Amino acid sequence: MSNPPNMRHIGFLLSAIAAYFVGTNIMAAEPSHFHDQLDTFGFNLAQKLDASGEQNLLISPASIEFALSMVYAGASGDTAAEMRQALGLTSASQDQALSELGDMQTALTNPGAGIALKLANAVWVDRSIRLNKSFASDLQAKFNARFHPGDFTNAGIVSEINRWVSNATAGKISNFLENPPPPPLFLANAVYFHAKWNLPFDKHLTQQAPFYPAAGQSLTVSMMHVTHTFPYATGPGYAVVALPYTGTRFAMYCFLPDKSVSDLVMELQKTPWSMLSGSLRPTEGSVTLPKLKLEYGATLNQALAQLGFGIAFDSTRADFRRITDNQPRLYIGDVLHKALLEIDEEGSTAAAVTGISMRATAIIQPKETFNLVFDHPFVAAIVDTKTGVILFLATINAPRA
DSSP states (O other), X not given: OOOOOOOSSSOOEEEOOOOEEETTEEEOOOOOHHHHHHHHHHHHHHHHHOTTSOSOEEEOHHHHHHHHHHHHTTOOHHHXXXXXXXXXXXXXXXXXXXXXXXXXXXXXXXXXXTEEEEEEEEEEEETTOOBOHHHHHHHHHHHOOEEEEEOTTSTHHHHHHHHHHHHHTTTSOOOOOSXXXXXXXXXXXXXXXXXXXXXXXXXXXXXXXXXXOSSSSOEEEXXXXXXXXXXXXXXXXXXXXXXXXXXXXXXXXXXEESSOHHHHHHHHHHSOHHHHHTTOEEEEEEEEEEOEEEEEEEEOHHHHIIIIITGGGOTTTOOOTTTBSSOOOEEEEEEEEEEEEEEOSSEEEEEEEEEEEEEESSOOOOOOOEEEEOOSOEEEEEEETTTTEEEEEEEESSOOO
């Protein structure tokens, strides 16, 4: 029997991950360089948003990727090449990459019995421009996007977009925008996930216990406890356990690092998700996990520029000529993101929305037992290992139920 890792001052990484199960045996996703590259993008972005690993952080890599992919559909020249590389798209052509992204979204819209998983895409178009028919056709065919013509100078567009966000996230995110987006284009993706545990935590075993942030005083939180056989593995500097949801396809992967969350995220950046998820084996053990509700919001411009999207934000260099027929140079103005995650004894709920405003320049493995106590900072990611897509990714330093 291995000794449990030291729980103080090291943080833990909780990865809420969509996994495919047969009985208690986790089945790795079909090998896919395409999906592995997209998942690596998610870990890279999390690291850029919080390099210290000492703040609560929650993103939906899937939502961000789908929103950026809609913009990529309108890119040409060096802008398209840069976005393709930054997103990890290795397809021979832009059309093939968009088809693969569309197929990935379609696969996610059929999550199986007992799982609520909704994805939605929408585009608001100012009446001053005319969309290129090929671009509009790509967004409709590949991403099932809905188009909304409107007047961006009218404050009512804020309520319209916020209502769409609220409907797409089952009311979990309602006030996404405070001010009208700049004209002439606003693209949005929303993701909503809800599932119950395959083996619920017993509420009678939930107790108040300390949680140790990376810095500062300990917190008193509600800790849930369960003992069972779960998929489990150890890797370079961490232990990981997968907690399945009902329906046998999705699971939450919880990573406990030997050192810090930031060290763990850097390690996970190096490892293809298909390889990591395939390393877990059924093992008897116990898990102690905090109940929590986490909300997060950020503007992603700087982090995305650091990951290689610089030209797309440059008003003098960006090339999105495929988007409109009557507009001068367009470029990305802002990439906004909000997300929510709730974990309790019954299951998990998560929601996220990504909004992108487009501006115009001229016109506006061995058998063992384990005991993992997640009582210090951790990261959470909800992933579908059938498709290999990370839906949500979080780092949590101060859980609040």
